[in-house]
Amino acid sequence: MTETPMTPDAAIRPYLDIPGAKSPALSPDGGLLAFLDDRTGFHQIWLQPAAGGAAWRATETPEPVGALAFSPKSRDLIFTMDRGGDERHQIWLIPGADGAPVALTDDPTVVHVWGAWSPDGTRIAYASNARDRFHMDIHVMEVATRQARCVYQGELFREVVAFFPDGQALLVRDSARATMDQDLFRLDLATGAYEPFLPHDGRARYVAAKTRKDGSGLYLLTDQGRDFVGIAFLSFADRSLDWVVAPEGQDIEAMALSPDQGRLAYVINEEGWTHLLVRDLGSGVETTVVGLPPGVIASVSWRPDGSGLLFPLEGAATPPGIWQYDVAAGAASRVTDAPVSELIEGFVEPEVQRIASFDGLQVPFLLYRPQGEAPAGGFPAMIIVHGGPEAQWTPTFRADIQYMLARGIMVAAPNVRGSTGYGRPYHQADDVGRRMDSVADLKAVRLALGARDDVDDGRIGVFGRSYGGFMVLAALTEYPELWRLGIEFYGIANFHTLLQTTGPWRRRLRAAEYGDPVADKDLLERISPIRRLDRIRVPLLVAQGLDDPRVPPGESEMIFSGLRGLGRPVDYIRVPHEGHGFARRENRHGVFGAVAAFLDRHL
Secondary structure (H helix, E strand, O other): OOOOOOOHHOOOHHHHHOOOOOEEEEOOOOOOOEEEEOOOOOOEEEEEEEEOOOOOOOOOOOOOOEEEEEEEOOOOEEEEEEEOOOOOEEEEEEEEHHHOOOOOOOOOOEEEEEEEEEEOOOEEEEEEEEEEOOOOEEEEOOOOEEEEEEEOOOOOOOOEEEEEEOOOOEEEEEEEEEEEEEEEEEEEEOOOOOOOOOOOOOOOOOOEEEOOOOOEOOOEOOOOOOOOOEEEEEEEOOOOOOEEEEEOOOOEOOOOOOOOOEEEEEEEEEOOOEEEEEEEEOOOOOEEEEEEOEEEEEOOEEOOOOOEEEEEEEEEEEEEEEEEEOOOOEEEOOOOOOOOOOOOHOOOEEEEEEEEOOOOEEEEEEOOOOOOOOOOEEEEEEEEOOOOOOOOOOHHHHHHHHHHHOOOOEEEOOOOOOOOOOOOOHHEEEOHHHHHHHHHHHHHHHHHOOOOOOOEEEEEEEEEOOOHHHHHHHHHHHHHHHOEEEEEOOOOHHHHHHHHHHHHHHHHHHHHHHHHOOOOOOHHHHHOHHHHHHHOOOEEEEEEEEEOOOOOOOHHHHHHHHHHOOOOOOEEEEEEEOOOOOOOOOHHHHHHHHHHHHHHHEE
């Protein structure tokens, strides 16, 4: 009996169904681990004994859970949740991490940005745009009474980083100028005084801050005065900034200060992969955590007794999970259950390559090569462009890529100019008037890929999401002869309409990156793919969440309507009740099933 071949949409589902865990949080007594897990179809809170054991589901909410944080004094657990991916998160509380969640905020039209618990666990601080949808104000709530008050009103975007140790002031990160051009302020909760905390010249970003218990200062993850992010100590006595860990050519992505204040754990980025180290602040001696699979660590925290570390880890061939490191034993191990799938053994890790762009700039890209010998004529290939653009392609777990590799499709994932992880000059090299230089980088990667002996130069497509979706459209309109197909999710078609319709709380931040709608009107028109849509010659697949607040559906509707009017081949998937991404498994089945079928037809 002959087996019926599996359709592409059915074949990709087992890859999409591999579950993952992320966002670990430890209760202050060290006994309970909370984390997000999508085994039920979208992210929910799960709990398990911190020492190990069976996990149980703590939430059964109708929407995916966002952030989560334990009180520093109890097992009270805060989490955030929006509706349909609209990013208008509300703040919820699970008292004692047991029982039904309680809504602390309940206006679905308002964005609430989680901030921090107070040191005594009686208050929370957060930002919201309740007063004015364009501006984020700072609020403090008494958790016991649910009474909130606005403690600062300001213009544009800001968020709470932490309470000061005495609980009388907040450290606030202010991004009024740009996402990566920030200032730190101290907000006095008694007087309302909002004072610059670390005046500086030039651009700077502040990724995290860890305050010393003795009130002498805090450790900052920042690139102030440097091209790369390092760890510095800010003394409260004289406001001096002394570098503690400041590697050249690498960013530090995350850090954690030990409970005894004597050690720093930190995560360093090397070509997209991350490594975890522990530094003794007294002696300066460092220990590298070994025994981990290659991948990416997004955060790190100490166990309350200082005996070890807890962190999420995922890699190209390693589905997301929660891991730990025992300091005394020097051993690392996975805490959450490893997913079971026969597919995992065949997963492929990428390698870093570089190519010179039009001006000689070296552009890195991660190359994922299918296993085995290339077919006659070479592998077909896809170039996948990251979003942001202020981001970096890193070797995280991508079910779609592993499916493509299994189907014999090579994948290249470039970090074109404008990407983070390679220093400030590289990151700023695509700003405003230099936007199309990054598209030229994409062309250079495409030509290098097509020149390989094991690649079919006539079968190369391009895929991207969000800003990566813009890059797909720009590639197809700027260099139409180079591509076999395009796939874009919620991409930018017209920068003018994007800046008019994106969430008002983020509008100014996007203009700082792309250009001002008035001052840079001609530039924005030139780089908007909708103006050159007739140049697209190849089949295009578009997917869009209809509740997306970042790149609203109008952008995708324009592309679909324009190409359809021109008689060009275009497929369009509208996904109700999804935002800037597809959070629900059934929607991922539909969207990526369509991607698999599209590749099967056209590549």
